[in-house]
Amino acid sequence: MNDNGSDAQGDALLRAALRLFADHGLGAGHRAQSEAEAAFFHGDRERYRWWMAITRTLDRKLAVELAGRMGSEDFGTRSAPAR
Structure with a gap:
C-alpha cells in the first residue's frame, strides 16, 4: 500500500472539513449536517453527498443520524420525503 498516493477528492474533502472546523469549532459537524439536510x-x-461526507469526516454519529432521518445516505435508494 502506498500512502504517498494522491486522492484529490479525499484531499478536497479533508480541506473542506478542516476549514469548516476552523470556522465553526466543535459546532462544525452540526453545520455540515445542516448543509447536507438542506441539500x-x-x-x-x-x-447532499458532499456535505454528508464532510459530516462523516467531522462526526460519524451525526452522519449516521442524518442518514437515518433522510431514509438513506445514498439519497434516492428509498423514497424521499414529499414536498
Whole structure:
C-alpha cells in the first residue's frame, strides 16, 4: 500500500472539513449536517453527498443520524420525503 498516493477528492474533502472546523469549532459537524439536510430537501444529490461526507469526516454519529432521518445516505435508494 502506498500512502504517498494522491486522492484529490479525499484531499478536497479533508480541506473542506478542516476549514469548516476552523470556522465553526466543535459546532462544525452540526453545520455540515445542516448543509447536507438542506441539500437533501432541495433535491441536490451531489451537494447532499458532499456535505454528508464532510459530516462523516467531522462526526460519524451525526452522519449516521442524518442518514437515518433522510431514509438513506445514498439519497434516492428509498423514497424521499414529499414536498
